[in-house]
Protein backbone atom coordinates (compact mmCIF):
# COMPACT_ATOMS: atom_id res chain seq x y z
CA UNK A 341 0.00 0.00 0.00
CA UNK A 342 2.50 2.54 1.16
CA UNK A 343 4.74 2.06 -1.82
CA UNK A 344 1.98 2.63 -4.34
CA UNK A 345 0.67 5.64 -2.52
CA UNK A 346 4.06 7.21 -2.24
CA UNK A 347 4.63 6.61 -5.93
CA UNK A 348 1.27 8.21 -6.64
CA UNK A 349 2.09 11.18 -4.46
CA UNK A 350 5.46 11.39 -6.12
CA UNK A 351 3.99 11.52 -9.58
CA UNK A 352 1.29 13.97 -8.52
CA UNK A 353 3.94 16.06 -6.87
CA UNK A 354 5.69 16.28 -10.21
CA UNK A 355 2.49 17.50 -11.82
CA UNK A 356 1.98 20.16 -9.20
CA UNK A 357 5.58 21.32 -9.38
CA UNK A 358 5.29 21.51 -13.14
CA UNK A 359 8.30 19.32 -13.78
CA UNK A 360 6.25 17.41 -16.29
CA UNK A 361 7.71 14.78 -18.55
CA UNK A 362 11.05 14.78 -16.81
CA UNK A 363 11.08 11.00 -17.00
CA UNK A 364 10.00 8.61 -19.68
CA UNK A 365 7.69 6.84 -17.28
CA UNK A 366 5.82 10.00 -16.48
CA UNK A 367 5.43 10.95 -20.12
CA UNK A 368 4.08 7.51 -20.85
CA UNK A 369 1.67 7.34 -17.95
CA UNK A 370 0.36 10.86 -18.48
CA UNK A 371 -1.95 9.53 -21.20
CA UNK A 372 -5.34 9.77 -19.63
CA UNK A 373 -7.60 6.79 -20.28
CA UNK A 374 -10.83 7.91 -21.90
CA UNK A 375 -13.75 6.65 -19.81
CA UNK A 376 -16.67 6.30 -22.19
CA UNK A 377 -19.19 4.28 -20.19
CA UNK A 378 -18.82 1.50 -22.79
CA UNK A 379 -17.64 -1.24 -20.46
CA UNK A 380 -15.96 -4.29 -22.09
CA UNK A 381 -17.88 -7.57 -21.81
CA UNK A 382 -16.13 -10.92 -21.32
CA UNK A 383 -17.95 -14.19 -21.94
CA UNK A 384 -17.13 -17.90 -21.78
CA UNK A 385 -15.62 -19.91 -18.95
CA UNK A 386 -11.97 -18.86 -19.07
CA UNK A 387 -11.05 -15.27 -18.32
CA UNK A 388 -7.86 -13.23 -18.14
CA UNK A 389 -7.92 -10.16 -15.93
CA UNK A 390 -5.03 -7.75 -15.55
CA UNK A 391 -4.92 -5.36 -12.62
CA UNK A 392 -3.00 -2.17 -13.37
CA UNK A 393 -2.96 1.56 -12.85
CA UNK A 394 -4.29 4.08 -15.37
CA UNK A 395 -4.65 7.83 -15.46
CA UNK A 396 -8.20 9.12 -15.39
CA UNK A 397 -9.55 12.64 -15.27
CA UNK A 398 -12.92 13.25 -13.60
CA UNK A 399 -12.42 16.71 -12.16
CA UNK A 400 -9.95 18.45 -14.43
CA UNK A 401 -6.95 16.88 -12.74
CA UNK A 402 -5.39 13.62 -13.94
CA UNK A 403 -5.31 11.00 -11.22
CA UNK A 404 -4.16 7.40 -11.03
CA UNK A 405 -6.94 4.83 -10.83
CA UNK A 406 -6.69 1.10 -10.21
CA UNK A 407 -8.26 -0.63 -13.17
CA UNK A 408 -8.77 -4.08 -14.68
CA UNK A 409 -7.97 -4.64 -18.37
CA UNK A 410 -7.61 -0.87 -18.65
CA UNK A 411 -11.25 -0.24 -17.83
CA UNK A 412 -13.15 1.57 -15.05
CA UNK A 413 -15.45 -0.09 -14.13
CA UNK A 414 -13.73 -3.42 -14.79
CA UNK A 415 -15.09 -5.59 -17.63
CA UNK A 416 -18.53 -7.10 -17.12
CA UNK A 417 -18.13 -10.87 -16.70
CA UNK A 418 -20.82 -13.19 -18.08
CA UNK A 419 -21.03 -16.60 -16.38
CA UNK A 420 -23.52 -19.41 -16.81
CA UNK A 421 -25.02 -21.33 -13.91
CA UNK A 422 -23.76 -24.92 -13.78
CA UNK A 423 -20.45 -24.22 -15.50
CA UNK A 424 -17.04 -23.98 -13.90
CA UNK A 425 -15.09 -20.79 -14.52
CA UNK A 426 -11.34 -20.31 -14.57
CA UNK A 427 -10.11 -16.76 -14.04
CA UNK A 428 -6.41 -15.91 -14.29
CA UNK A 429 -5.74 -12.66 -12.48
CA UNK A 430 -2.43 -10.93 -13.07
CA UNK A 431 -1.37 -8.18 -10.71
CA UNK A 432 0.73 -5.49 -12.40
CA UNK A 433 0.60 -3.17 -9.40
CA UNK A 434 3.60 -2.64 -7.17
CA UNK A 435 1.58 -3.84 -4.19
CA UNK A 436 -0.50 -6.85 -3.28
CA UNK A 437 -3.97 -7.17 -4.76
CA UNK A 438 -6.96 -9.53 -4.73
CA UNK A 439 -10.39 -10.05 -6.28
CA UNK A 440 -13.45 -10.96 -4.25
CA UNK A 441 -16.51 -12.33 -6.12
CA UNK A 442 -19.21 -10.57 -4.17
CA UNK A 443 -22.25 -12.71 -3.30
CA UNK A 444 -20.99 -15.87 -5.01
CA UNK A 445 -21.21 -19.22 -3.22
CA UNK A 446 -17.82 -20.81 -3.68
CA UNK A 447 -15.03 -22.72 -1.88
CA UNK A 448 -13.66 -20.35 0.74
CA UNK A 449 -10.12 -20.42 -0.69
CA UNK A 450 -11.52 -18.85 -3.91
CA UNK A 451 -13.26 -16.00 -2.05
CA UNK A 452 -10.37 -13.60 -2.44
CA UNK A 453 -9.90 -12.00 0.98
CA UNK A 454 -6.18 -11.74 1.81
CA UNK A 455 -5.34 -13.07 5.25
CA UNK A 456 -8.57 -15.05 5.49
CA UNK A 457 -9.25 -16.98 2.29
CA UNK A 458 -5.79 -16.86 0.72
CA UNK A 459 -2.48 -15.02 0.81
CA UNK A 460 -3.44 -12.36 -1.72
CA UNK A 461 -1.90 -11.83 -5.16
CA UNK A 462 1.55 -10.34 -4.76
CA UNK A 463 2.93 -7.69 -7.11
CA UNK A 464 3.75 -9.09 -10.56
CA UNK A 465 2.11 -12.43 -9.73
CA UNK A 466 -0.76 -14.33 -11.32
CA UNK A 467 -3.38 -16.19 -9.31
CA UNK A 468 -5.83 -18.57 -10.93
CA UNK A 469 -9.32 -18.72 -9.49
CA UNK A 470 -11.49 -21.70 -10.39
CA UNK A 471 -14.96 -22.43 -9.02
CA UNK A 472 -18.34 -23.83 -10.07
CA UNK A 473 -21.20 -21.40 -10.65
CA UNK A 474 -24.07 -22.40 -8.37
CA UNK A 475 -26.47 -19.48 -8.79
CA UNK A 476 -27.68 -16.86 -11.26
CA UNK A 477 -28.43 -13.14 -11.36
CA UNK A 478 -26.61 -9.82 -10.96
CA UNK A 479 -23.47 -9.70 -8.82
CA UNK A 480 -20.16 -7.88 -8.85
CA UNK A 481 -16.49 -8.25 -8.08
CA UNK A 482 -13.95 -5.97 -6.46
CA UNK A 483 -10.57 -5.76 -4.80
CA UNK A 484 -10.41 -6.72 -1.14
CA UNK A 485 -6.97 -5.13 -0.69
CA UNK A 486 -6.22 -1.70 0.72
CA UNK A 487 -8.22 1.05 -0.98
CA UNK A 488 -8.06 -0.38 -4.51
CA UNK A 489 -11.83 -0.67 -4.73
CA UNK A 490 -12.15 3.03 -3.86
CA UNK A 491 -9.74 3.73 -6.70
CA UNK A 492 -11.89 2.06 -9.33
CA UNK A 493 -11.33 -1.67 -9.07
CA UNK A 494 -14.87 -3.03 -9.34
CA UNK A 495 -16.92 -4.69 -12.09
CA UNK A 496 -20.26 -6.39 -12.78
CA UNK A 497 -20.98 -10.13 -12.94
CA UNK A 498 -24.05 -11.36 -14.80
CA UNK A 499 -24.90 -15.04 -14.41
CA UNK A 500 -27.37 -16.60 -16.81
CA UNK A 501 -29.69 -19.16 -15.19
CA UNK A 502 -29.17 -22.80 -16.14
CA UNK A 503 -32.40 -22.81 -18.17
CA UNK A 504 -32.00 -19.33 -19.68
CA UNK A 505 -33.40 -15.98 -18.54
CA UNK A 506 -36.98 -16.41 -17.28
CA UNK A 507 -37.82 -12.77 -17.92
CA UNK A 508 -37.50 -11.68 -21.53
CA UNK A 509 -36.45 -8.10 -22.13
CA UNK A 510 -35.55 -6.04 -25.19
CA UNK A 511 -32.56 -4.33 -23.55
CA UNK A 512 -30.39 -5.20 -20.63
CA UNK A 513 -28.12 -2.59 -19.02
CA UNK A 514 -25.77 -2.69 -16.07
CA UNK A 515 -25.96 0.52 -14.05
CA UNK A 516 -22.86 0.50 -11.85
CA UNK A 517 -22.79 3.31 -9.28
CA UNK A 518 -19.54 4.34 -7.63
CA UNK A 519 -17.79 7.17 -5.81
CA UNK A 520 -14.57 8.63 -7.10
CA UNK A 521 -12.17 10.82 -5.17
CA UNK A 522 -9.10 12.71 -6.37
CA UNK A 523 -7.78 12.46 -2.83
CA UNK A 524 -5.57 9.74 -1.44
CA UNK A 525 -7.96 7.36 0.41
CA UNK A 526 -5.38 6.72 3.13
CA UNK A 527 -5.23 10.45 3.83
CA UNK A 528 -9.03 10.60 3.92
CA UNK A 529 -9.03 7.91 6.61
CA UNK A 530 -6.41 9.84 8.57
CA UNK A 531 -8.59 12.95 8.30
CA UNK A 532 -11.66 11.04 9.50
CA UNK A 533 -9.70 9.77 12.47
CA UNK A 534 -8.53 13.27 13.29
CA UNK A 535 -12.00 14.81 12.91
CA UNK A 536 -14.84 12.51 11.90
CA UNK A 537 -17.09 15.41 10.90
CA UNK A 538 -14.60 17.10 8.60
CA UNK A 539 -16.57 16.36 5.44
CA UNK A 540 -20.00 17.01 6.96
CA UNK A 541 -21.11 20.49 6.00
CA UNK A 542 -24.41 20.09 7.86
CA UNK A 543 -23.67 20.89 11.48
CA UNK A 544 -24.26 20.03 14.25
CA UNK A 545 -23.33 16.42 13.80
CA UNK A 546 -24.63 13.41 15.62
CA UNK A 547 -21.33 13.36 17.43
CA UNK A 548 -22.16 16.71 18.95
CA UNK A 549 -25.53 15.38 19.98
CA UNK A 550 -23.81 12.46 21.69
CA UNK A 551 -21.48 14.85 23.41
CA UNK A 552 -24.40 17.00 24.55
CA UNK A 553 -26.23 13.92 25.80
CA UNK A 554 -23.17 12.95 27.78
CA UNK A 555 -23.07 16.35 29.44
CA UNK A 556 -26.81 17.04 29.81
CA UNK A 557 -28.54 13.67 29.51
CA UNK A 558 -30.60 12.51 26.56
CA UNK A 559 -33.77 14.37 27.46
CA UNK A 560 -32.06 17.74 27.60
CA UNK A 561 -30.05 16.99 24.49
CA UNK A 562 -33.24 16.20 22.60
CA UNK A 563 -34.86 19.36 23.94
CA UNK A 564 -31.87 21.29 22.68
CA UNK A 565 -32.27 19.59 19.35
CA UNK A 566 -35.74 21.10 19.01
CA UNK A 567 -33.98 24.41 19.26
CA UNK A 568 -31.61 23.41 16.46
CA UNK A 569 -34.65 22.62 14.36
CA UNK A 570 -36.03 26.07 14.99
CA UNK A 571 -32.70 27.45 13.93
CA UNK A 572 -33.00 25.29 10.81
CA UNK A 573 -30.00 23.32 11.94
CA UNK A 574 -30.26 19.59 12.29
CA UNK A 575 -28.35 16.62 13.58
CA UNK A 576 -27.33 15.12 10.30
CA UNK A 577 -24.72 12.49 10.18
CA UNK A 578 -25.75 10.31 7.29
CA UNK A 579 -22.40 9.76 5.67
CA UNK A 580 -18.77 10.33 6.59
CA UNK A 581 -17.69 11.47 3.15
CA UNK A 582 -19.85 13.69 0.98
CA UNK A 583 -19.92 15.25 -2.48
CA UNK A 584 -17.24 17.64 -1.26
CA UNK A 585 -14.89 14.68 -1.47
CA UNK A 586 -16.58 12.55 -4.10
CA UNK A 587 -17.58 12.68 -7.73
CA UNK A 588 -20.35 10.13 -8.23
CA UNK A 589 -20.14 7.90 -11.28
CA UNK A 590 -22.58 5.86 -13.34
CA UNK A 591 -20.80 3.12 -15.30
CA UNK A 592 -17.57 5.00 -14.68
CA UNK A 593 -18.91 8.26 -16.11
CA UNK A 594 -19.44 11.51 -14.18
CA UNK A 595 -22.73 13.45 -14.40
CA UNK A 596 -21.30 15.94 -16.91
CA UNK A 597 -20.40 13.14 -19.32
CA UNK A 598 -23.91 11.67 -18.94
CA UNK A 599 -23.90 7.90 -19.44
CA UNK A 600 -26.73 7.12 -21.86
CA UNK A 601 -28.60 3.86 -22.46
CA UNK A 602 -30.52 3.79 -25.72
CA UNK A 603 -33.97 2.26 -26.26
CA UNK A 604 -36.87 2.31 -28.67
CA UNK A 605 -40.34 3.22 -27.51
CA UNK A 606 -42.40 0.23 -26.45
CA UNK A 607 -39.41 -1.75 -25.30
CA UNK A 608 -39.01 -3.44 -21.94
CA UNK A 609 -35.64 -2.77 -20.32
CA UNK A 610 -33.89 -4.52 -17.47
CA UNK A 611 -31.58 -2.25 -15.47
CA UNK A 612 -29.12 -4.10 -13.25
CA UNK A 613 -28.21 -1.60 -10.54
CA UNK A 614 -25.03 -2.34 -8.59
CA UNK A 615 -23.68 -0.10 -5.85
CA UNK A 616 -19.93 -0.46 -6.29
CA UNK A 617 -19.12 2.54 -4.09
CA UNK A 618 -16.58 2.55 -1.34
CA UNK A 619 -18.65 4.63 1.06
CA UNK A 620 -21.83 5.94 -0.59
CA UNK A 621 -25.43 4.81 -0.16
CA UNK A 622 -27.62 6.00 -3.05
CA UNK A 623 -31.35 6.65 -3.48
CA UNK A 624 -32.35 5.87 -7.06
CA UNK A 625 -35.30 6.97 -9.14
CA UNK A 626 -36.16 7.68 -12.77
CA UNK A 627 -38.69 10.55 -12.77
CA UNK A 628 -41.63 9.63 -14.99
CA UNK A 629 -41.09 5.87 -14.77
CA UNK A 630 -42.38 3.20 -12.44
CA UNK A 631 -39.63 0.81 -11.40
CA UNK A 632 -40.58 -2.85 -11.13
CA UNK A 633 -38.10 -4.48 -8.79
CA UNK A 634 -37.68 -8.15 -9.72
CA UNK A 635 -34.49 -9.14 -7.96
CA UNK A 636 -32.15 -8.09 -5.18
CA UNK A 637 -28.60 -9.36 -4.66
CA UNK A 638 -29.11 -11.68 -7.64
CA UNK A 639 -32.08 -13.42 -6.00
CA UNK A 640 -35.54 -13.10 -7.57
CA UNK A 641 -38.30 -11.40 -5.60
CA UNK A 642 -42.03 -11.12 -6.26
CA UNK A 643 -42.22 -8.11 -8.61
CA UNK A 644 -42.97 -4.88 -6.77
CA UNK A 645 -43.61 -1.51 -8.39
CA UNK A 646 -42.03 1.55 -6.77
CA UNK A 647 -40.92 5.10 -7.57
CA UNK A 648 -37.63 4.91 -5.74
CA UNK A 649 -35.29 2.59 -3.88
CA UNK A 650 -32.29 2.90 -1.59
CA UNK A 651 -29.26 0.85 -2.60
CA UNK A 652 -26.65 0.24 0.07
CA UNK A 653 -23.01 -0.24 -0.81
CA UNK A 654 -22.60 -3.71 -2.41
CA UNK A 655 -26.33 -4.37 -2.88
CA UNK A 656 -27.76 -5.06 -6.34
CA UNK A 657 -31.29 -4.54 -7.68
CA UNK A 658 -32.72 -5.66 -11.02
CA UNK A 659 -35.46 -3.30 -12.16
CA UNK A 660 -37.77 -3.42 -15.18
CA UNK A 661 -38.89 -0.21 -16.91
CA UNK A 662 -41.06 0.45 -19.96
CA UNK A 663 -40.34 3.98 -21.18
CA UNK A 664 -42.73 5.80 -23.48
CA UNK A 665 -41.11 9.26 -23.74
CA UNK A 666 -37.89 10.17 -25.55
CA UNK A 667 -35.62 10.71 -22.55
CA UNK A 668 -35.46 10.02 -18.82
CA UNK A 669 -32.91 10.82 -16.14
CA UNK A 670 -31.59 7.98 -13.98
CA UNK A 671 -31.06 9.93 -10.78
CA UNK A 672 -29.06 8.50 -7.87
CA UNK A 673 -28.65 11.02 -5.06
CA UNK A 674 -26.43 10.10 -2.16
CA UNK A 675 -27.93 9.51 1.26
CA UNK A 676 -26.86 12.90 2.62
CA UNK A 677 -28.21 14.83 -0.38
CA UNK A 678 -24.93 16.55 -1.08
CA UNK A 679 -24.58 15.16 -4.61
CA UNK A 680 -25.64 12.62 -7.19
CA UNK A 681 -24.70 10.27 -9.97
CA UNK A 682 -26.89 10.48 -13.02
CA UNK A 683 -27.31 9.26 -16.56
CA UNK A 684 -29.96 9.09 -19.25
CA UNK A 685 -32.25 6.60 -20.93
CA UNK A 686 -33.03 8.00 -24.37
CA UNK A 687 -34.20 7.10 -27.84
CA UNK A 688 -31.21 8.98 -29.33
CA UNK A 689 -27.69 9.91 -28.22
CA UNK A 690 -27.60 13.49 -26.97
CA UNK A 691 -31.18 13.63 -25.73
CA UNK A 692 -31.60 14.57 -22.09
CA UNK A 693 -34.36 14.93 -19.55
CA UNK A 694 -34.45 17.33 -16.65
CA UNK A 695 -32.24 16.52 -13.67
CA UNK A 696 -34.34 16.88 -10.51
CA UNK A 697 -33.07 18.97 -7.59
CA UNK A 698 -31.53 17.20 -4.62
CA UNK A 699 -34.07 16.43 -1.91
CA UNK A 700 -34.05 18.38 1.32
CA UNK A 701 -32.39 16.63 4.22
CA UNK A 702 -34.56 15.29 7.00
CA UNK A 703 -33.84 15.13 10.70
CA UNK A 704 -32.72 12.01 12.45
CA UNK A 705 -35.67 11.06 14.62
CA UNK A 706 -35.84 9.97 18.23
CA UNK A 707 -36.26 6.40 16.94
CA UNK A 708 -33.00 6.73 15.02
CA UNK A 709 -31.23 7.55 18.24
CA UNK A 710 -33.06 5.42 20.73
CA UNK A 711 -34.83 2.59 18.94
CA UNK A 712 -38.26 1.46 20.01
CA UNK A 713 -39.80 4.45 21.78
CA UNK A 714 -42.71 2.36 23.05
CA UNK A 715 -40.36 0.67 25.49
CA UNK A 716 -39.21 2.23 28.71
CA UNK A 717 -35.57 1.37 28.36
CA UNK A 718 -33.79 3.65 25.97
CA UNK A 719 -30.33 4.06 24.61
CA UNK A 720 -27.74 5.12 27.10
CA UNK A 721 -24.05 5.67 27.12
CA UNK A 722 -22.08 2.51 26.94
CA UNK A 723 -18.85 3.55 28.57
CA UNK A 724 -19.46 1.18 31.45
CA UNK A 725 -20.69 -1.71 29.32
CA UNK A 726 -18.24 -1.84 26.47
CA UNK A 727 -15.33 0.44 27.19
CA UNK A 728 -14.03 3.32 25.16
CA UNK A 729 -14.79 2.00 21.66
CA UNK A 730 -18.52 2.65 21.86
CA UNK A 731 -20.60 5.81 22.04
CA UNK A 732 -23.90 4.33 23.07
CA UNK A 733 -25.93 1.18 23.38
CA UNK A 734 -29.45 0.57 22.14
CA UNK A 735 -31.38 -1.74 24.47
CA UNK A 736 -34.78 -1.56 22.80
CA UNK A 737 -34.05 -1.51 19.07
CA UNK A 738 -36.79 -1.09 16.52
CA UNK A 739 -37.32 -4.22 14.44
CA UNK A 740 -39.66 -3.06 11.67
CA UNK A 741 -38.41 -3.47 8.10
CA UNK A 742 -41.01 -1.17 6.52
CA UNK A 743 -38.96 2.00 6.99
CA UNK A 744 -37.15 3.24 3.89
CA UNK A 745 -34.77 5.11 6.15
CA UNK A 746 -33.52 8.57 6.89
CA UNK A 747 -34.09 11.20 4.18
CA UNK A 748 -36.64 8.99 2.37
CA UNK A 749 -39.50 9.15 4.85
CA UNK A 750 -42.80 10.71 3.74
CA UNK A 751 -41.30 12.16 0.59
CA UNK A 752 -44.49 11.70 -1.43
CA UNK A 753 -43.04 8.87 -3.50
CA UNK A 754 -43.53 5.14 -3.21
CA UNK A 755 -40.17 4.06 -1.81
CA UNK A 756 -39.09 0.43 -1.59
CA UNK A 757 -38.46 -1.04 1.88
CA UNK A 758 -37.18 -4.48 2.85
CA UNK A 759 -40.75 -5.33 3.90
CA UNK A 760 -41.62 -5.10 0.17
CA UNK A 761 -39.04 -7.72 -0.81
CA UNK A 762 -40.47 -11.24 -0.88
CA UNK A 763 -38.28 -14.04 -2.22
CA UNK A 764 -39.98 -16.19 -4.85
CA UNK A 765 -41.33 -19.66 -3.98
CA UNK A 766 -38.30 -21.68 -5.07
CA UNK A 767 -36.08 -19.65 -2.70
CA UNK A 768 -38.69 -19.90 0.08
CA UNK A 769 -38.65 -23.68 -0.35
CA UNK A 770 -34.88 -23.76 -0.26
CA UNK A 771 -34.67 -21.75 2.95
CA UNK A 772 -37.34 -24.02 4.49
CA UNK A 773 -35.19 -27.04 3.66
CA UNK A 774 -32.35 -25.49 5.66
CA UNK A 775 -34.41 -26.07 8.81
CA UNK A 776 -34.96 -23.91 11.87
CA UNK A 777 -31.99 -22.25 13.59
CA UNK A 778 -30.83 -24.02 16.71
CA UNK A 779 -29.23 -21.00 18.33
CA UNK A 780 -29.09 -17.22 18.08
CA UNK A 781 -26.09 -14.93 18.05
CA UNK A 782 -26.78 -11.29 18.85
CA UNK A 783 -24.14 -8.73 18.03
CA UNK A 784 -24.15 -4.96 18.26
CA UNK A 785 -22.73 -2.67 15.60
CA UNK A 786 -20.76 -0.11 17.50
CA UNK A 787 -18.82 3.04 16.89
CA UNK A 788 -16.80 5.73 18.54
CA UNK A 789 -17.24 8.79 16.39
CA UNK A 790 -14.67 10.88 18.18
CA UNK A 791 -11.89 8.42 17.39
CA UNK A 792 -13.50 7.06 14.24
CA UNK A 793 -13.34 3.48 15.51
CA UNK A 794 -15.98 1.00 14.36
CA UNK A 795 -16.62 -2.56 15.44
CA UNK A 796 -18.86 -5.38 16.59
CA UNK A 797 -19.71 -5.39 20.31
CA UNK A 798 -17.24 -2.60 20.96
CA UNK A 799 -14.27 -4.50 19.55
CA UNK A 800 -12.33 -3.78 16.40
CA UNK A 801 -11.23 -6.66 14.17
CA UNK A 802 -7.76 -6.67 15.68
CA UNK A 803 -9.17 -6.99 19.22
CA UNK A 804 -11.70 -9.67 18.29
CA UNK A 805 -11.86 -13.45 18.09
CA UNK A 806 -13.59 -15.18 15.17
CA UNK A 807 -17.27 -16.06 15.39
CA UNK A 808 -17.54 -19.87 15.23
CA UNK A 809 -20.19 -22.01 13.58
CA UNK A 810 -20.43 -25.69 12.72
CA UNK A 811 -20.67 -26.88 9.13
CA UNK A 812 -24.34 -27.04 8.04
CA UNK A 813 -25.43 -25.50 11.33
CA UNK A 814 -28.41 -23.18 10.95
CA UNK A 815 -27.88 -20.07 13.06
CA UNK A 816 -29.99 -16.97 13.60
CA UNK A 817 -27.89 -13.85 13.78
CA UNK A 818 -29.28 -10.56 15.04
CA UNK A 819 -27.49 -7.32 14.42
CA UNK A 820 -28.37 -4.34 16.61
CA UNK A 821 -27.14 -1.00 15.36
CA UNK A 822 -25.92 1.09 18.29
CA UNK A 823 -24.73 3.88 16.02
CA UNK A 824 -26.46 6.72 14.21
CA UNK A 825 -25.25 5.59 10.81
CA UNK A 826 -26.71 3.07 8.37
CA UNK A 827 -24.37 0.11 7.79
CA UNK A 828 -24.45 -2.24 4.77
CA UNK A 829 -23.50 -5.59 6.33
CA UNK A 830 -22.04 -8.40 4.23
CA UNK A 831 -21.32 -11.97 5.32
CA UNK A 832 -19.21 -13.79 2.73
CA UNK A 833 -19.92 -17.25 1.39
CA UNK A 834 -23.41 -17.84 2.80
CA UNK A 835 -26.84 -16.42 2.12
CA UNK A 836 -28.34 -14.09 4.67
CA UNK A 837 -32.05 -15.06 4.92
CA UNK A 838 -33.69 -11.99 6.47
CA UNK A 839 -36.51 -12.55 8.95
CA UNK A 840 -39.58 -10.40 9.54
CA UNK A 841 -40.03 -8.97 13.07
CA UNK A 842 -42.24 -12.04 13.72
CA UNK A 843 -39.47 -14.41 12.69
CA UNK A 844 -40.95 -15.38 9.29
CA UNK A 845 -38.78 -15.55 6.20
CA UNK A 846 -38.64 -12.23 4.33
CA UNK A 847 -35.97 -12.23 1.63
CA UNK A 848 -32.63 -13.78 0.71
CA UNK A 849 -29.74 -11.28 0.49
CA UNK A 850 -25.95 -11.13 0.58
CA UNK A 851 -25.74 -7.55 1.86
CA UNK A 852 -28.33 -5.55 3.74
CA UNK A 853 -28.64 -2.20 5.47
CA UNK A 854 -29.03 -1.94 9.21
CA UNK A 855 -30.48 1.44 10.10
CA UNK A 856 -29.66 3.42 13.24
CA UNK A 857 -31.15 1.82 16.37
CA UNK A 858 -32.57 -1.00 14.26
CA UNK A 859 -32.27 -4.74 14.87
CA UNK A 860 -32.21 -7.02 11.83
CA UNK A 861 -32.31 -10.81 12.19
CA UNK A 862 -31.24 -13.29 9.55
CA UNK A 863 -30.51 -17.00 9.28
CA UNK A 864 -27.38 -18.56 7.79
CA UNK A 865 -26.25 -22.12 7.17
CA UNK A 866 -22.61 -22.83 8.03
CA UNK A 867 -20.42 -23.31 4.97
CA UNK A 868 -17.01 -24.80 5.76
CA UNK A 869 -14.12 -22.38 5.73
CA UNK A 870 -12.90 -19.05 6.98
CA UNK A 871 -15.05 -16.11 5.91
CA UNK A 872 -15.09 -12.33 6.15
CA UNK A 873 -18.04 -10.54 7.75
CA UNK A 874 -18.01 -6.77 7.64
CA UNK A 875 -19.58 -3.40 7.03
CA UNK A 876 -19.21 -2.62 3.34
CA UNK A 877 -18.50 1.04 4.01
CA UNK A 878 -14.80 0.86 3.27
CA UNK A 879 -13.69 3.36 5.91
CA UNK A 880 -15.75 1.55 8.58
CA UNK A 881 -14.29 -1.80 7.56
CA UNK A 882 -10.77 -0.37 7.64
CA UNK A 883 -11.51 1.14 11.07
CA UNK A 884 -12.54 -2.14 12.67
CA UNK A 885 -16.09 -3.14 11.66
CA UNK A 886 -14.92 -6.54 10.46
CA UNK A 887 -15.03 -10.04 11.91
CA UNK A 888 -13.82 -13.41 10.80
CA UNK A 889 -16.33 -16.26 10.79
CA UNK A 890 -14.85 -19.75 11.11
CA UNK A 891 -17.04 -22.68 10.10
CA UNK A 892 -15.67 -26.13 10.92
Ligand SMILES: [Cu+2]
Pocket residue numbers: 794826827828875876877880881885
Ligand atom coordinates in the same frame (compact mmCIF):
# COMPACT_ATOMS: atom_id res chain seq x y z
CU1 LIG B 1 -20.52 0.81 8.65
